[in-house]
Every structure is written in C-alpha cells, then in structure tokens.
Amino acid sequence: MTTLTTLKHKLSNRLFGGLFNKLDRNLIELNTYRDLQNIFNWSENPILDRPDIYDFDYVEDVNDRRIRDAESLATVIRNIKPKIALEIGTANGMATVLMAANAPEAKIFTVNIPPEDIHSGKGGVLTTVAMERDQIGIEFRRRNISNITQIYANTETWTPDIGTIDVAFIDGCHDTKFVYNDTNKILSHMKPGGFILWHDFNLDLAKKYDWINSVCLGVECLYRDKLLNGRIFHIRDSWVGIYQMPDK
Template sequence: MEKDDSPIFRYLYSNHRPKRHLEFGTWQGQGVVYCLEESEATVWTINLPFGEKKEQDRAAYSYNREQIPQIQKWLERIGIIPKAVQSTDSVGFIGRLYLEAGLGNRVNQIYCDSREWDHSAFQPGFFDSALIDGSHKAEVVISDTQKAFELVRPGGLIMWHDFCPPVMEKFEVVKGVTSALVNNWEFLNQEVSPLFWINPSWILAGIRK
C-alpha cells in the first residue's frame, strides 16, 4: 500500500474530495494520512484495540529491521517499553503515522471489533467515502461492506484494499478479501455502480448508487 497503491489512493481522494470519510482498519494510519493530506475530510477509523493475532497468540502485524530506529523513537516518545516483537496494530501504535504528521485533530479513532460497532448514531449517507481495509476474513469483509453501504451517500466512493485476482493464491490476505467479494459480486453490483478493479493495483472501487 505504501509504495504501489499510495498514488492511486491519493488520486482518488484528491478528486473525490470527501468531507467525511470512514475507514475500516487503521493499523498505523497510513491510509488515513493519504485522505487527510489530499482532502479537507474528517476521518472516522476503526481498529481492534489490541490488534490481530495469529496462531499461538503471535502478533499479526509487526515491523521489519529497517523500521526499528523509527519504532524505538516512537516508543520512547509515548513511554512504552520496547519488546522483542511489538504488535504495530495495537494501542500505542494505532494511528501513529497520522499522529506524527500532526493530523490527529481531524481523526475520530474508534477502538472495537468492526462487527460489533454500533453505528446507529450516524444517519444513512453520512459519509462521502469509505475504505474497507480491516480484517481479511471473508465474514468480516462482508460485514464491513454492508456497514459501508448503509453509511455512504449515493454518489459516494467505496474502496476495498487487498483485492487482486491474479495473485490471490500467493497472498493469504488477498485470497480472503478477493474471494469474499467475488463470491458476493451480484450483491456488490446492486449497491455500487460502476464497480472497477484498478489493474494491476490491489484496489477495488465503486460509486454508491
């Protein structure tokens, strides 16, 4: 996302110009930064407070060797003791990048499982755009998609990350998202039109009917 899909997201935000944007899956907030820097939007973004786990309770998201100096600097700044393996999608790291950029005043960070998120306070059509980039499990992808359909206005932009049919067998995250959407293709087309994959990116996008 940070290298190949970044200019596409920036282009979409700079042209759509959302005022209110919804994002499923914050992680460190890179996607949120794209939206904030390319528009005047206020962003609502959702993430599990303690991150995703793999088998044997291992962190699903950590950092690579090149990021260690930057990560350690951030940990010192917020007063967290470094660990050998640090979960980068848990409290303390969630939204780190939009906070470092000084953009936190335009973000409403929500900590919960998106399937349990009570969105009744938002009227239908409240949001101008939404990005679904949270859990890669099929049932969560569809749950987040249904919520986005309820909350994004007609003419609004809805995007899914990690959709790329040619490589779905190579990457587990792509397989989960792509299979979930392909298996519900008729349902998607009832709610968004046109619906298009930006080849060869990992982005699927559509305009809310």
C-alpha cells in the same frame, strides 16, 4: 441484513468452482490512475504524501505496488472532496495520513480493532498486523493532524454512527466474513454516488495469496447477494478495488 451465522453457511457452499464469476463480469482493469480520472472526468492529481510507498520490504512489493495503492486511494479522495471519510483498519496510520493530505477539509474517521480483541481471537485470522494500542495511528498523531478521529472497535459488532459517508477504505481483517460484514454494514450509511475501496484486492493474485483470495471472495459474495451492482475498477499492479455507489 444477513447474519454472520447464515453467511458462514453461504460461504461454505461457495468455495468450489467459479469463485469469481461476478467479479470477472464486472471488473474493469485500468492501466494508470489517469484512466480513473478520464472515467469520472476528474482533473486533480493525487498527493502522494506517504514516504513508505517507495519502500521495498517484500517480494509482493514488485511493480511499484505500494505506489499504485497510494495512487488509487489518493486519486479518489482528492477528486471527490469528501465531507466524511471512513477507514477501517488504521494500523500505523500512514494510509490515514494520505487520506488527510488529499482531503484536508474532510472529517476522517479511522477504526481499528482493540489489541485485546486480537489477542483473544475475536479479530479473525487474516489480519496484516496486530499492533499495541499506543502504536495504532502513531503516524498521524506524530503529525498532529486535526481532522482525524480515532476509534477503537471490533467492526464485527461496531455500528457506524458518523453520519453519511462519502468514501470508505476497507482494510481491516481480511477474512471473507469480515470483508462482507464491514462492507454490508456501511452500505446504508453511504452517500449515493460515494465510493468504497477495498485493500488487498487483486483478482490476478487471488490464486497466489490466501488473504487476497479471501478479500476478493468477500466482495464476490456481496455481488452475488445483490448488495453491490455495477462496475468495480482496479488499477493494474495495485491491491485496491474501487466501487462507486449507485447515484440514486
């Protein structure tokens, strides 16, 4: 496994020119979630049980971005019917609620960094929101959803011990080293043919927003180090990259 110290040196040499050669080569742009259904021969439509996807709070929410995000995640979850699903980056738990709605029989584990690690600077820089402990996961606790297990851990040092993962949704710290590390450490725990999804992934917006650029660079480095191999799918206007593990 590549150490974070070694990774920092590697990344420092990758910030100049040709940033996304591997992603450019492997990315497949889709018009709607129905294209995703066609590719994988799926028939179930996503359950969009997440009311905040219709909110418009920021200019970045144009083109129904939140709806496209929900469709991306829910379509995968709904159709693969996972036994074990992992979310990295719980926040208020709305995405976790969406996962549970589309996989009510799954065991869903959601990991969020403890607030004290954020306040002490151990949680990276590009974190969407730093919530207090009682607010993390509040949405699924309000609904008393029984198939969700909440974990407080800094993924820089956390070791997955939840069994074989069918689908993972990575939306924690968006620093490149965290995206790389979070993905790398779960690869050996993923089910062959399972799915990894990254939030804040949109190659067209990588030049506009630092956090999206950082996420895309993390995924690019995983391809360059041959930890990922194969196509990555992206539904137009979403901020979600979708990757299927090799079916060994």
